Amino acid sequence: MKRMLLKRELVSMGEVIGEGAMGEVYSGTYQNVKVAIKKSKHTADFGLVLKELTAHCQLDHQYVLKFIGVIKTAPSYSLVLEYAEQGDLKSYLKTHTVPLSVKSKICHDIALGLTYCHEQNIVHFDLKTENILLTDNLTPKISDFGVSSSKMELGLRGNKAGGTIAWVAPERVVKNETMRNLFKEFPKLSDIYSFGLIMWSVALNGKCPYANETAEAIRKEKSRKDHASRLLEQLPREIHTTYKEQIENLLEYEPRDRGNLWITRLGLEELGSGRSTLVNLQASEKNSTTKVTSNDIEVKRSVLAENKSKASPEKSIVQSTNTTAPEEWSSDKLITLVEGNYINGFIKSKAAINVCLKKYEVNPGDIFAEFQYLARKSSRHKFIVGWFHEIGLGTERDNTKAFECYKEAAEKGNTHAAYKLGLCYYNDGNWDAARGWLSKASSAGHLKAKEKIHDYFKLLPTSVIVG
Structure with a gap:
């Protein structure tokens, strides 16, 4: 078990380098290593020291300031932390x-x-x-x-x-x-x-x-x-569009609409050192015991494999609906990402898709053509085609076509399409149809559908709801 209370004689305190809510921060040394010492002003501050100690001592990560221990410094206690030179x-x-x-x-x-x-x-x-x-x-x-x-x-x-x-x-x-x-x-x-x-x-x-x-x-x-x-x-x-888009996604008013950190990291890596984001994330997450969703892992593995193979992107893209069925490496991974974002409530999926398209080195028009081809036999792909029509990704925005795609996919049992179809009917004032499709999606485990049923229909007159 790691010793929390350090021997006072092993810690030397130097000059003041800052001040926080709890008290002054000093430079110092512990076992000949430079450290920072957060010293509380009063005995009453021990609760604050204990609170920070309780949280901080659980963490061990290269991007979290390292907690070293605590020392008794009259009239209270002080935290000994990693020193950050800059x-x-x-x-x-x-x-x-x-x-x-x-x-x-x-x-x-x-x-x-x-x-x-x-x-x-x-x-x-x-x-x-x-x-x-x-x-x-x-x-x-x-x-x-x-x-x-x-x-x-x-x-x-x-x-x-x-x-x-x-x-x-x-x-x-x-x-x-x-x-x-x-x-x-x-x-x-x-x-x-x-x-x-x-x-x-x-x-x-x-x-x-x-x-x-x-x-x-x-x-x-x-x-x-x-x-x-x-x-x-x-x-x-002059700020880069990708950087601005990440900020916009993170600052959404509705908490559940905010972008997820994995997508943010992916976008930031584009603007950073130029090294493969996915390789770096995989190594960092392995070292820090970071957990990611199975969807994220699958997307990352697929891109890693593509980077290693150096395959020509044109080979995986549909050039014409008259060609044979294309490989599904890109469509499967992109559809997983879109569905994952809907499940987690991150509506700003367009930015996430644009980032992934850059990683795959394909353009939205090609991806739209591929999904349209595969949608002939797949309700999952039909749902995404509808979504592409709705937001205008790889095609012109067309709400009528989006509705038709959602309806066809929902009737074939696609849960995400049922959710979207329910929203369409609700916006048109067709309460019965909206409740029916949202209920189907909710019964199939769609969390957003369940939330919408609660938010929407609790405000309706009883006569409309009961019917």
Whole structure:
């Protein structure tokens, strides 16, 4: 068992290098290794020390600041932590010129560290650029877990959690009961939002969101469903589209609509070092015991195999509906990704698909042609063709054709199509048809359909529902 309480004589304390909510931070050494020492001001602060200790000691990851131990320093205790030579990310960005490739790599690694924290059931709740520290080689380290909590602990405390209001998610500050309940049920998604603001701040060289605004003004702004548009307008005009798209996905107002970290990391890797994202992620996840969904693993393996084979992409794409059936490596993996995003509630799947198309080195028009060919015998592919029609990916947007595809796929038993068809009927005011198709999808295990039934039909008159 790892010893938490370090011998005081083995730790030497140097000069003050910073100050936090708990107290001052000192440089120091432990067994001839440079460390940082967070010293509490008062005995009453021991609860804060214990809280951070409880969360931090569970974590062991290359992108999380390493916890070394605790020492007794009158009148309380102090945490001994890994030393990050370059200080916090905000200060570094304000004093250095950092190219987008390096910014993207830093954000990519923060996302990997955050993924690990969430898989250890630790929600940070106070993610911001000041709480990201940098080593000499600009490796980011997530730090300051004094506000963090597990979902179980959050449930015991109700909806209250700490954090800095400018950086927290809308569901943390709005008075809307539905949003507050979403925060209680999906607390990790609030970290996803805060990470989006970190990416935003990094793009603006350390700028703080909502700078110089009052807490009440920030609450009012975050209550608007389109509040992120104001933030996006402040981004530099020259910022890369992929980087901006990731921020937009992460800052969705509705928590369940926010992009997932794997897709964000995939997009950021494009802008970073140029190395294969999937190779790097596979190695990092193996070393850090990071868990990913079976869908993600399958997509990554397929791309790895394609990269190794160096096969010509034209060989896997349908050139004409008169040709023989194409290989399904691309369509299977893309359909899995789209379905996975619907299952997890991430509606912004278009950005995810665009990232994958770049990895496969194919264009949307070719993929649309391939799916259209395969949709003749597959309800799964027919559903995706409908989705392509709806969003205009590889073809013109056409809601009528989208509806026809959803209807055909739903009638053949496709759960995702049944869900989409239910939404179509609901938007047209056909309550009976909407309830019928959403119920079919819900009975088949579609979680979003179950949620929509609850959200939509509880507001309808009893005569409409019972019928």
